[in-house]
Amino acid sequence: MKFTDSPVIELSVSDTLLSIQQDNGSMHVGTSVWPCSLVLVKFAERWKFAAADTPNPYAEELLSFGNKRGVELGAGCGAAGMGLYLLGLQDIIITDIAPVMPALKHNLKRNKGALKKNLKTAQLYWGNEEQIKSLKPPFDYVIATDVVYLEETVGPLISAMEKLVSDKGVVLLGYQLRSPEADKLFWEMCCGVFEVHKIPHQHLHPDYAYEEADVYVLRKQNS
Template structure:
């Protein structure tokens, strides 16, 4: 599932409205807004200490995870920037959004477009997974690694997991928005992840109800 009906996707985060320009005619998947990024943001919004309403649930099981104060974050495969910008609005102020060279114009265009909402231009960087020089240039370790809908090619799975592992600190987490795109990539991804990470799947009932799409999930990964 992707949103192809409109060149602009709007995402409400708290009192702010992000406007995301996508290029449906592009041959690159990174210039499209994919649902997992929105699902991830709306999950975080539901449980963020900044927006959490005790009346909706007496206890917040994600209060520590989503308390972004003094946290450093990096997003992999940021695409149009929905996840990174959305989480920034939820308090993740120290964040860099990364992607490969062909996607950077779309990412930077969206950050510029939303600067009045963000109040500043977020940091971006070119990052090819498993490129040791580019990984080091980001200044790891990070407290949070963000990734949304990045598992769709079998050949990129090992570089992706290696990059996650190298970027995150020993007590860090990966916030992963996930949708099955390729059975082969899916099988390999979880096989490799299980060697490196403790994997927790967020129950669907904990997602934001309007963004709890049947085919999308949120996972929390921590180093073993």
């Protein structure tokens, strides 16, 4: 499920409107906006700005973005990275593979007025050790949304997450089942490396609580 076939998706984040262009004619999945990126951003926004009298299990620790470093994996059109930047994760590197970089850079340029700066980007193939090292890990936050859909990329993805996230950091994962085989392998491997916490569905933003999409928090075991 794509979010919409509309060529432009608008996402309001912290009173700022992002305008994200997708290419419905492309043969690459990275040039479309997938729902999990929006679900993750709006979850973070909901609890970042929850009313003072609302019990908030996330704001002080999980969503305390100030002076923290972040990296987004498989960013596609950049919706999640841009959204979390607007929510305070202002030291963030947004990454994807070479065929997707034109779409990513186009959308960052398209939203420069809203972002007030050029966000950092880098090419990253998850199995490329040199590219991982060049990002200068560790990071407080690793962001990944809708990245589990090919069985052969699961191992490199989890390895990259493990190498990039700090011992006390978190992986914020927007997830939707795309492939039963990839799904099974991902969670089998993930549970060998990370402690996995699923955000209760009722804690997602009510306007972005799609039945198919979930948000998970991954932390290194024994950290």
